[in-house]
Amino acid sequence: MPHLPYRELPDADPGTPDTRSPARYLLWLARHQRAQLLLNALFGVGWMVSQALMWAAVGAAIDHGVAHHDTRALFEWVGVVMALGLFQAICGSLRHQLAVTNWMNAAYRTVQVIGRHVSRHGSALAEEVTSGDVVNTVAADAMRIGSAFDVLARFSGAVASWIVVSFILMSTSLELGLVVLLGVPILASLTTPLMRPLHTAQANQREAAGRLAALGADTVAGLRILRGVGGEDVFYNNYYRQSQLVRASGVRIATPQAGLESGQVLLPAILTAVVTFLGAQAVQRGTLQPGQLVAFFGYATFLTTPLRTAIEYVIATTRAYVGAGRVLRILRVAPLVRDTDTPQAWPEVFDELVDPPSGLTLRAGSFNALVTETPAESTEITDRLGRYVPAGDHTTLNGVTLAHYALADTRAHIVVSEIEPRLFSGDLRDELAPHGNTNDEQILSALGVSSALDVLTALEDGLSSHVEERGRSFSGGQRQRLSLARALLSDADVLILVEPTSAVDTHTEGRIAAGLRAARDHKTTLIASTSPLILERADEVSLIVSGRVVERGTHDALIQRSAAYRQIVLREDG
Structure with a gap:
């Protein structure tokens, strides 16, 4: 059998989806693969029409070959049957x-646009859509969308073959032709009343399944804590109740689904019985030849395939429509921060980064530390400095509001490593240097600074070792040190680290503090921490109280003069 050339997935750029409605989103997908869809439809038409014409050739072989005892005509029509069979096989x-x-292109383009949207607007998305719902959309809804494009070619062939067979029948018997031409759409329309209940039931089931996936993801993420406080039974009961809701909603889908599935068998059978009955009467009247009756029976039997395909297409498009709606729920989440229409070019020379709400100033080449009463306060400030929240639009770089620069430039030049950085699955080398712009020597140097060489030594395949999802094969301290190495390898103009040593022991923390200072020499760095080992390395420490800088100075100077600083850092009683 012939094989078509293939191309690699995913695409470099999936494009910008049309999010106005589920139907428009599906049309957007179709436009991106219209050439393949058209070619597939042509092969689908050839495949199904050749099946229909085969019965005409069989009937002609009986009438011209068998009935007239004409061996040559018989072999000629047998040859036509074989040629149609070969053409059908190729098509x-x-x-x-x-x-x-087409199924894979539609499904994986959907996965791509979701992945891109999540990576760009993750913080905004997390407030409106649960992680379990996102996973369910990628794993289930994207595949259902792809299935609609899979069935499309067969549906095109079904329509074309229905038209061809109808005209063949009408040219032989107007009565039978009209029965087929009108009977197929009439019988297919009988399934319409089931569409709305099926659509509603599928949407409800999808909603319940999303909540179940979210509950499962939350349970797994907090499993250690649950075991520590003895909360397994509570979450088990919650999961059980939600799973029963999913099961019940799935049962409610069964009624309209069963009606459609049974219609795939019953409705074609009705059509076959009617056409066969009328054809047999025509033979008795002498208006049809025996070969034509055989062909008519074959047509009636064959037409069960187009009719079943049409019903299958209705089911597939209904699922795709519901799935597209779930996809749009994610894609319509607006980002917390946006680019201006005409962003400025990033300055060639960096002077200072200022956060007006807190009064914090980071000067070029300085090694700074930030001390706050609560981790939430430091997160608010670092989010503004990295422009991860709308309030960051007030932050200025070289006297110009940070919002005036392109967001991509801000992400490239100002890197924020959060308090709980994530590790994704893949090779450790790619995890530490995802952009591929560093060599192994640089990676090893960064691992040395973050005191993570022992982690590498324990891995059998070194930098080529596979990292499991979320880095769960590593301890909390190992994940933190690897994430610190990844942040260092970004070589950002401004590097902001939030509690980078909170999960390591004192000796390791001391080595990291010394290494960080040397590695970031002459580069702007801010570390949010309350560790004296980190703070004593800083050029300047800023103490934040109630969201504002109240003290600045070296660690030793603040220890001497600030009771509030000693209370936070040394845990002295107020």
């Missing part, structure tokens, strides 16, 4: 290959 093979290709 069927190519149709299937393109159907799978």
